[in-house]
Amino acid sequence: MLAAVALVSPHWFSSREGRRRAIGSCIGLAGATAGLCMVFVHNFLITGHLLQSSARIESLRFQMEGPDVGSAITHLLSIFRGSLPPEILSLLLYVVVVSLGVLELGLPWLRRWGRPESSPGARSESREWLWISAALTVTGYILLYGVGALPMHTWHTANVVVPLFLLLTLPVVETRTRNVLSVAAPVLILLLIAAQTRAASRFGGRPEWPDWRQMYRAGHWLRDAPLEERIGSWNAGILGYYQGGDVVNLDGLVNDEVYQYVVRNALPEYIERTHIRYVLDFDVLVHRESRRRNGGYDRPEFLRRLEPVRIFPGPVERWGECSLYEIAPARGPRQHALP
Numbered sequence: 427m428l429a430a431v432a433l434v435s436p437h438w439f440s441s442r443e444g445r446r447r448a449i450g451s452c453i454g455l456a457g458a459t460a461g462l463c464m465v466f467v468h469n470f471l472i473t474g475h476l477l478q479s480s481a482r483i484e485s486l487r488f489q490m491e492g493p494d495v496g497s498a499i500t501h502l503l504s505i506f507r508g509s510l511p512p513e514i515l516s517l518l519l520y521v522v523v524v525s526l527g528v529l530e531l532g533l534p535w536l537r538r539w540g541r542p543e544s545s546p547g548a549r550s551e552s553r554e555w556l557w558i559s560a561a562l563t564v565t566g567y568i569l570l571y572g573v574g575a576l577p578m579h580t581w582h583t584a585n586v587v588v589p590l591f592l593l594l595t596l597p598v599v600e601t602r603t604r605n606v607l608s609v610a611a612p613v614l615i616l617l618l619i620a621a622q623t624r625a626a627s628r629f630g631g632r633p634e635w636p637d638w639r640q641m642y643r644a645g646h647w648l649r650d651a652p653l654e655e656r657i658g659s660w661n662a663g664i665l666g667y668y669q670g671g672d673v674v675n676l677d678g679l680v681n682d683e684v685y686q687y688v689v690r691n692a693l694p695e696y697i698e699r700t701h702i703r704y705v706l707d708f709d710v711l712v713h714r715e716s717r718r719r720n721g722g723y724d725r726p727e728f729l730r731r732l733e734p735v736r737i738f739p740g741p742v743e744r745w746g747e748c749s750l751y752e753i754a755p756a757r758g759p760r761q762h763a764l765p
Contacts, residue, residue: 483678526607527597563589640740640748655703688722709746
């Protein structure tokens with residue numbers, strides 16, 4: 427983004443310092459582009475596709491669910507989530523500080539655009555450059571994950587933390603005037619710090635996602651269970667690690683073979699072909715239609731063959747119980763009785 431701003435900012439090329447920074451930013455952009463190309467080439471050589479299976483699966487889910495700009499903005503604001511109401515405080519902070527940034531950094535930059543003879547000084551110019559670049563990056567994230575080809579999850583915010591930090595802090599620390607916005611912004615930031623501190627003090631005593639303890643226990647149980655047949659799971663990470671590494675991933679995020687079946691709503695065919703006899707996951711993956719549709723296994727005949735044989739109790743508010751299902755043969759009852 428720094429390079430893009432440089433290319434459309436004529437006044438940056440009117441001084442030696444400006445040209446030096448613009449060239450450095452363009453070199454950085456070229457390096458990032460080369461690295462991205464290497465990833466695409468590597469994916470193609472290994473899998474035969476430019477995109478990783480996870481990206482294709484996420485894109486498929488987005489196409490099924492449709493665009494959701496509100497969800498993308500909410501996930502970005504969740505970075506500041508604490509013990510106070512995040513929807514109110516975070517949104518208020520965003521509106522106030524971004525408005526301050528537009529007044530203090532954005533408008534001065536726009537006024538000088540196209541006028542090389544106007545130079546505000548290296549320090550002022552640098553912070554304006556950084557703020558405009560951060561604003562473009564955050565906007566790009568919202569467009570990519572809100573109306574683009576991918577849904578946004580909490581962990582997708584990792585790469586936007588620094589741009590969002592610059593977007594919300596530069597107007598506060600570099601403001602040259604005093605007005606209502608410049609006073610309200612630091613007050614809101616202090617409130618959020620206090621809220622985060624209180625939330626962090628309780629974090630050690632309560633896991634963020636307590637549901638996954640069921641997967642931990644299920645993985646240990648599978649490690650010692652007398653199961654000779656293959657096991658599949660849509661959330662195979664924790665489960666497979668503690669089981670010993672033999673659980674087959676069914677959501678396609680780390681299994682390239684699954685995509686061609688998911689896109690045709692034919693995951694049961696993959697399960698049959700790979701001789702998977704059990705699936706273990708949260709009940710919501712079986713009982714919620716949207717989950718089945720996104721996963722490519724929304725087939726009544728397949729669901730009728732799933733017979734629960736063991737439940738791993740735990741919190742049920744979000745995901746439901748964690749259950750082990752045996753996939754009965756196409757004809758006839760299941761054959762195993764588990765302890």
